Amino acid sequence: MKAKMFIAAALVMVLFLMAACSGNNGSTGTNGNTSGKPSPSSSETAGTSNPDAAVPDPVTLKFMLFGDKPADMDKVLAKFEEVSKDSINTKIEFEYNTPQDHRQKMQLKMSTGEAVDVMFDAGWMNLYNHVSLGYYAELDKYFNNDEYPGLKAAFPAEFVEANKINGHLYTIPLTYYYTDLNVISIRKDIREELGLGPITTLEELEVYLQQVQEKKPDYTPLALGGRGFHKLFTPSENGRTDIRLAAVGSDSFTGGIPFSVALSEDGKKVIGAATLGDPDSEFASFPAPFNTHDSIYGHFQKRVDWSKYINKDALAPATGVVSDKGGAGEGTIGGISRDRQKLQEAYGTGLDIEPFVYESEDARNMKPGAIRTDFRANNSVVIPASSKNIDRTMKFFDWLFSSKANHDLFELGIEGEHWVADGDNGYKTTANTTKYQFQPYELTWNPSLSRLNSDQDPATMNYLQYALDNKNYFQIALSGFIFDSKPVATELAKIKPKFDEVEQILKVGYEKNWLEMAQSLNKQMRDSGLETVRAEVLKQVQAYLDAGGK
C-alpha cells in the first residue's frame, strides 16, 4: 500500500515537472514569436503610460556593446540620470562583451529571444543576416519625425536613405567619417635618423623600408598585424559607376567571396561577375582597364615582392602589438594618435609616428571625390524586435543626439574632468581621459556632433578634416545592394573556408607562385559550387538594378 502511494507520488511529481517544463518552453516560444515580428507598435507598453504627465515612468534599458567598460562609466551614468530624470527618466545598464565573443553572444541572445534593448551590430558582424531573419525592429518611423527632433536634426534624410536595407532602416547608423583612411604609419624618428625626407609616394616608402632593412638589422621594416597588408596595392574604381571591385575578401559584398561585378555603361544591366583565380575570359567583357584578372587581383604579386620587408610570422595571433622594433606599421588614420600615445608611453617620448595614406594616390594628395564609400555607416546599433521598450529607447537616442552637451557626456565623459573643449568642434585630453575611454563608434559617432581630438600632428589633422567633408567621397556602384546568402548557403559554407585559407597566405605574400595557388583555389571553389554562387550573384544584382537600384 505504502509502496503504491510512493509510486503514485513519484509519478505525479514527474508529470508535474514535465508539464511545468513544456509549459515554460511553450510560453517562451510564443513570446519569441509575437515579439519577434518587426512591429514597433506592438511594444509600446512600458513607455508613456501616463500621457498627461510630462515626466514618463522610470525605465531601465539594457545595452549590449563590446570592448572594455570605461572605468568611470558609473560616474557618467550617474550624471546622465541626474540631468535627464526630468525629461526622459531613463536608466541604462551596459553589458560589455569581449570583442571575440560579441558576435556569437548576439546570435545566442537573438535565437533565445532574450531581452536586450540596444545591441551593437554592423555590416561586418551579423547585421544583414539578422535583418533577413527578422530579428531587428524597423526604425524608419522614428527618423525625420517631428516627435523626435534630435534624431531629425542629427540624421539628415539622405543619410537615413543610404543606410536602408531592402527599403527599411534597421539601424541607428554611427559614423564620423565614412571611410577611416588606410595608412602606413611610419616611424618619424627613424626616418629622420636615416636622413630621408617626408615620404609621399609608394616608391619612397619602399626606399625607406630598404634602408631600415639594411641599416637596422634588428628591426622589422614593416611590422604587420592580423590583417596583413590589408588593402595596400589594391585598385580603386576612382569614381566609375560601371564596376564594383572586390579585390580582397574583406571588400566582398557577395557573401564573403570577393566577386567583382561589372555593369553596362548606363548601369541598368549586369555584365559579369568574376573572382580570384578566374580565367581572363571571365573578365573579357569588363570595362577597360579592368578587363583582365591581374588588373583587379594582380596586387597579390606586389605583396609577394614586399613580403621581404615584413615580419616572418605575420599570421601568428599576437602580431601587431605596439613594438619599438618596427620601422612602419599598417592601420588607419583614426588610430594614429592612439598608436603614438601607446608607443610613447611604452618606449619614451623620443619615438614618433607619421601617416602615409595609401588609400589611393588621389586621397593621399587630398583631391576632392577621391575616397571610396557606399555612404553606409560602417558601425551601427540595432534594437531587437523582442525589446519591450523600443519607443523609450528611441527617446533616449533622441535625447542623446538633441544637443552637443548630451552627446559629449556619453562620447567624452564629464567636461572638465575627462576632457576640455577646444573650440566648437574639438577637444583636448586631460589626465583623467584614460578613465573614460568610451568607444564612440559603438553608440555615439555622428558627423554633426562628434568632436575631433585636437592632440594630433598637423598631417593627421589635415587628413581627418579632409575625410570629414562629404565632397571628398565618391559613391561606389551597387552601394545599396545587400546580397542574400540563404539561397546558396551550402555552397558558401563549402567555399568560404577554402577561400579564407588561401587568401590569408596570399594577403601576406608568403606564396611566390601566388597565381598558381589562386588558380588551384579557383578550381576547388568551382568543384564546391562557385558557378551556382556566381549565377545567384548575377541574378540578385540584376533584380536590384531592375528595382531601380544603383
Place this chain on the structure above:
Amino acid sequence: MENSIARQDQAIKRITLNKKPSFFKEIRKNHLLYLLTLPGILLLFVFSYLPMFGIVIAFQNYNPVKGILKSEFVGFKNFQFFLESSDVYRVVFNTLFLNFLFIGFGTLASLIIAIIFSELKGKYFKRIAQTIVTLPNFLSWTVVATFATSFLLYKEGLINQILRDFGLEGFAFYNTAAYWPLILVIIKLWHAAGFGSIVYLATISGINPEIYEAASMDGATRWGKIRHITLPMVKPTVMLLLLLAMGNIFYGDFGMIYAIVGKNALLYPTTDVIDTYVYRALVDLGNVSMAASVGLIQSIVGFVLVVTVNQLARKFSPDSALF
C-alpha cells in the same frame, strides 16, 4: 585473494541475473532506494533528454523567429556542406589524430604523475608539487595562448631568443605546420596532465596497503610493487576514463586550438579540426541548422565509438567495461 573476491562477485552477479525479478516486484522491494534516485533521473531527463528534441533543428531550415515547430523541414540538406566538402578528410583526420595524441599522452602523463606522487614521502614537497601541477588547468586557453606566443614568436619569442644567443638559427613556429602536433601535445600535457592525475591518485590511495605490505614481505622491490600491484589495480579506472574519452573523440578542442593557433592558414594542415573548420565555414552565415547537423554527426560517432569500445572491453577485460 583478489581472485577469489572477483570470483565471488561474479557468482553473485550470476545468481542475481538468473533470478530476474519482475519490474514491479523490484520497485516494491527497493522503493525507498528508487525514490532516492528520482531527483537524479529527473535532472537527467529534463536537461539531457528533453532538449534532444532539438536535434530536429539539424533537419530544418531553422529560423529562430519562426521557432522549431514552424521552421521548414529540409531533410539532409544541412549535412551536405560538411559531408561533401573535400576538406572533410583533413579535418576529421586532424581531429582524430590530435585527440589520440592528447588522450594517449595525457593518460600516460597523468598516470606517471599519480604514481610518482603516491610514492613520494616528503609531505610538504608533495603538497606543493601537487598544487603546482594542477594549477595550469585553471588557466583559460586565452591566457595560455598569450604564454605560447611569448615563447614561440619568431623575433620576440623566448625560445628563438635563446637559440639566437647560442648562435643558432631560429624556428618560424607559426609558419611551420609540422611542429604543431608536438607543440599542442606539450601545451595540453602542461595544462591538463596534473589535474587528470587526481582521479588516478584517488584510486591508488584506495588500494589496500596490506597488499603492498604482503608484497614487501615476499621481497618485492618498489618497481615490482608498482608493476604488479599499482598498475593492475588502476587498470579499470584507466579503461573507464579512456572509454569516456572515446565519446568525445570526434570533438576538436575548439577553445584550445582557436585561441592558440587562431586564424593562421599556414598551420591548418595539421591543426584544423572539425570544430574550427565549421566555425570558419559558418561564422558569416550564422546558420544554426548547419552547425547543428555537424554537432549531430559528432555525437553519433562518439556514441557509436563508446558502445563499440565498451563491447570490446567487455570481451577482453570485463571488469573495465562501463555497462
